[in-house]
Amino acid sequence: MAGRQLLMTFPVTANSHTLAEYRARGGYTVLENTLHHHTPRDVTQAVADAGLQGRGGAAFPTGRKWSVVVPGDGQPHYLIANADEGEPGTFKDRWILEQAPHLLLEGMLLSAYAIEARNCFIYIRGEFDLPYRRVAAAVEEAYAAGWLGDGIGGTGFGCDIVVYRGAGAYVAGEASGLISSLEGKKSYPRNRPPRLTVRGLYQRPTVVNNVESLSNVTGIVAHGAAAFRAVGTEKSPGTRLFSVSGHVNRPGVYEVELGFPWRKFIDEDCGGVLGGKPLKAVVPGGISSKVMTAAEVETLRLSHEDLWSAGSTLGSGGMIVVAEGTCMVRLLQIMLRFYHHESCGQCTPCRDGTGWMHRILDRIVAGEGRPEDIERLYYIAKYNDGTTICGLGDAAGYAASGMLDKFRDEFEFWIAHKHSRCQGRIECPIS
């Protein structure tokens, strides 16, 4: 086990996701106690003191996000759980949605109490079927048991949750794009300022938090900020859920105490590289985070500060393990096809840049690469960065420049020899 755990604290069984079992584990007692004995301000303070960083990808301090919402300003506030999990390589929120939906709901209720939101939403990606059914059933259970609706726990606090299904758009996972989608429109991201906590859903103050972030709130309120800070590192308190995939013996969702040695996690918890092959690289947190080489994985710990200092990020926690012998040119081709497909088309640098980069990679793979292509890719990546409304275009550039920084020789080889140095191989054979 990769250090201490805060979320995966119970054995998963056929019924462990139900209200009855959640109650048997002490569920909703933190909410009840808080509503009776603590103020909304106490909850916000605990989350701020705990130093909880957003688990969706940006690691923005949750408490600081909440503190922008002004209590008692006479307008409705909204809380949205971002369950639009779509960053390639990421499936960790799916674990919470499927196995611990009431942990999310209790965390949302505490958060809604803190920011004085009567109406909450769970925006869940349209493809997720079982996660939707589990969450929708949990919401119905919570209403029936009086944990949602009016007068929760015999107090004056009321809260409603609507489960809202997306319809297939990566960019809807971006907080402002999500809000556009929840307003029944195409999920175009919006320029900020104003921040969403000032003008969000239907122009009202809105907090959008990742599912895992919200699921941590219950534990923080229950045991206090100090207990949360006692886990993890000083700059990365707590744990993170990592979804591990690719060339690895035991793919799946793991909870890791932040600061845990990266290589040890892959070798011991995840069973090492598939087929006992040497490790070539790891994409740390979804394909929008820059790829790290095996040598870097060897020295780094899984903490925000470690990855940031190495020029990457823990991102969404979507870790993709790459075995020696894999063609990085083909991997980047797939990544760029993805960004090209998902660019919403609103901003020119992203709309044109993602397509341009994708076409260059297709050309290289077709044996028609040109020596200037590598500098061209860097150039496009540079002018995508920070020139668009949301981060999708930036991310496409990070994926490209990350691969080129670390594996430039493979791109030069394909351009010069018109074929891959690794036979274009990306898959482990399936039976």
Add this chain to the structure above:
Amino acid sequence: MKDLIPEFEALRARFPPGFASSLVLPCLRRIQEERGYVADSDIDGLVAHIGVPRIQIEEVLSFYTQFRRRPIGRWHLQVCRNVSCSMRGAETLLEHLQRKLRIAPEETTPDGRCTLSAVECLGSCGTAPAMMVNDRYVENLTIAALDELLEELE
């Protein structure tokens, strides 16, 4: 669509006042569940029922990948071909399916049985390779499992 109006009204009641526009996505999803796609008459009906501009509905239908404007096969096979699935054999699976069904992605078999799509990340990377068969996820696919599955789809 008219048959669904009571359902749409129940849905509206779950939202706060002033959220009518939010009904566009869930209503379209529900219409598509019933009809298999969204017809012109559905758009007319929804414009009248929700009171949003027609262009908003047209934009939504063309923006999101899950919405369809015309019928497809009885079974919609959506094979993920993003990074993690490709690393576990998705490209081989997709080629196998194309050969076996004798169609390319985005085509339907002449008997109307299967429509094939190559899609991006389904969030099923730990159980790769994965695909969706209509609304259901099928994971940890192999060629043998795929062949067996095709036998079952009528």
